[in-house]
Amino acid sequence: MATSVLEITPSLERSIPREPSPSEVEDGYYQPIPSRRWYHLILDTLTPMTLRLRSQPQPHPHHPFVSHRPHASTSSQSKQEYIITEAAISESGRDSLIDKRLRILAVVKLAFIIVPVTILCLFGLLHIVSYLFYGNPLLVETDLNFLPDWGHAGKIGDGLAHYPTDATRDVMPIPVHSHNDYWRRIPLYEALHYGCTGVEADVWHIGDELFVGHSTSSLTPNRTFRNLYVNPLIALLDKQNPQTSFTNTKNHGVFDEDPDQTLVLLVDMKTHGPDTFVKVQEQLEGLRSKGYLTYFNGTHTVPGAITVVGTGNTPFDLLTANTAYRDIFYDAPLGMLYEPSPISLPDIDIDPELNGLGEVNHHRHHPSSGQGKTGLPANTPASAFNNQTSYYASINFKKSIGHVWRGRLSHKQLNLIRGQIRGAKKAGLKARYWNAPSWPVSLRNHIWHILVQEGVGMLNADDLEGAAVEDWRRWKREWYV
Numbered sequence: 001m002a003t004s005v006l007e008i009t010p011s012l013e014r015s016i017p018r019e020p021s022p023s024e025v026e027d028g029y030y031q032p033i034p035s036r037r038w039y040h041l042i043l044d045t046l047t048p049m050t051l052r053l054r055s056q057p058q059p060h061p062h063h064p065f066v067s068h069r070p071h072a073s074t075s076s077q078s079k080q081e082y083i084i085t086e087a088a089i090s091e092s093g094r095d096s097l098i099d100k101r102l103r104i105l106a107v108v109k110l111a112f113i114i115v116p117v118t119i120l121c122l123f124g125l126l127h128i129v130s131y132l133f134y135g136n137p138l139l140v141e142t143d144l145n146f147l148p149d150w151g152h153a154g155k156i157g158d159g160l161a162h163y164p165t166d167a168t169r170d171v172m173p174i175p176v177h178s179h180n181d182y183w184r185r186i187p188l189y190e191a192l193h194y195g196c197t198g199v200e201a202d203v204w205h206i207g208d209e210l211f212v213g214h215s216t217s218s219l220t221p222n223r224t225f226r227n228l229y230v231n232p233l234i235a236l237l238d239k240q241n242p243q244t245s246f247t248n249t250k251n252h253g254v255f256d257e258d259p260d261q262t263l264v265l266l267v268d269m270k271t272h273g274p275d276t277f278v279k280v281q282e283q284l285e286g287l288r289s290k291g292y293l294t295y296f297n298g299t300h301t302v303p304g305a306i307t308v309v310g311t312g313n314t315p316f317d318l319l320t321a322n323t324a325y326r327d328i329f330y331d332a333p334l335g336m337l338y339e340p341s342p343i344s345l346p347d348i349d350i351d352p353e354l355n356g357l358g359e360v361n362h363h364r365h366h367p368s369s370g371q372g373k374t375g376l377p378a379n380t381p382a383s384a385f386n387n388q389t390s391y392y393a394s395i396n397f398k399k400s401i402g403h404v405w406r407g408r409l410s411h412k413q414l415n416l417i418r419g420q421i422r423g424a425k426k427a428g429l430k431a432r433y434w435n436a437p438s439w440p441v442s443l444r445n446h447i448w449h450i451l452v453q454e455g456v457g458m459l460n461a462d463d464l465e466g467a468a469v470e471d472w473r474r475w476k477r478e479w480y481v
Contacts, residue, residue, distance in 0.1 A: 430457025
């Protein structure tokens with residue numbers, strides 16, 4: 001289109017938008033503005049039509065109705081030149097452009113769906129082909145089905161599949177305590193499956209029996225201390241100590257990979273301490289008579305396949321009454337064993353509550369007031385908890401160490417942990433923290449790592465698989481430690 005020069009004398013008065021008169025609407029002078037959608041703005045921007053004004057911008061083409069009839073000029077104005085370059089697009093052309101863009105957008109959306117589905121279908125097809133022709137999955141190759149019938153009756157290796165001590169084959173023992181073990185789908189055996197060297201049972205002395213459960217509402221007649229722990233351990237240890245023409249073993253523990261490893265049976269006595277303690281001693285006779293229990297003979301401790309530790313309302317005075325023989329050990333209060341560093345004390349902010357922990361005020365504790373407080377004579381010194389009377393030294397992590405802010409232990413908290421573990425080691429006991437943070441997993445793993453690095457004796461865990469699969473050696477080389 002040729003360029004044209006127009007001479008226009010603008011009015012000083014701005015045209016004020018007004019409503020059209022009926023005659024203007026009737027004679028077709030006024031055309032209502034069509035409704036516009038969001039994509040019209042984009043199309044207007046991309047429309048190949050330009051209007052370049054040399055002095056002032058033109059009003060928007062879709063401004064509300066303004067009368068364009070000529071107005072009388074009130075004063076002389078200088079002439080202004082306009083250059084109009086116009087390439088108009090018909091309505092049909094604009095509609096086709098919109099349709100084209102919508103089609104492109106639809107194709108893009110469809111591609112985002114089809115491409116991933118196609119890739120997944122391709123991998124699935126390859127997986128099926130690989131399995132049908134080769135018998136193996138595409139991405140994971142396993143040989144668990146290699147001769148699956150080996151050792152079965154009438155098959156290859158008939159009678160050769162099992163050997164006397166194969167109950168815990170390939171299980172490596174780890175220093176992990178199965179907290180509230182009786183809650184698991186398979187008590188005792190699940191802990192042994194992951195290699196835990198400690199299990200815990202809450203026992204309630206009701207009538208003439210010891211029942212196992214977290215509370216009285218969870219007790220059942222058949223879930224007893226003997227049924228869940230004593231009898232299964234006797235059967236398992238009998239199998240681990242076969243009497244054959246090749247051997248006559250007596251002291252092998254439950255782990256075939258490490259026969260000398262003891263299994264700690266932590267008995268949390270929930271009911272009246274003295275009565276429950278006597279009943280527990282009575283029901284341990286099956287293990288005791290076969291020589292499977294760790295015991296103190298008056299001068300030193302003789303290790304055994306099972307080490308029984310009493311906690312909860314276990315009475316310390318009754319447990320230590322027999323100075324010549326005992327096969328139940330105490331779960332000592334770890335807080336009493338705190339020992340500050342002998343090399344640097346000024347920079348350690350010791351909690352005032354730790355002062356004077358060498359003694360316990362007997363009058364503050366009810367006779368059945370929980371772990372480390374039952375049956376303690378007045379002024380019991382911390383030295384009373386040693387490897388002749390105790391085995392564990394435990395404490396509530398949240399009450400002792402406190403909340404872990406920002407996902408990391410503070411300097412004070414770390415020093416407190418170090419002092420407690422240092423005191424437990426000096427007494428010959430295994431430090432154990434229960435009620436530590438379990439979520440988020442990153443925080444839990446951080447706490448676990450710190451405890452293992454500082455030398456905790458037993459890692460208390462609810463997530464046995466999480467504790468078993470961790471590579472603690474790799475953790476010691478991580479940068480964030």
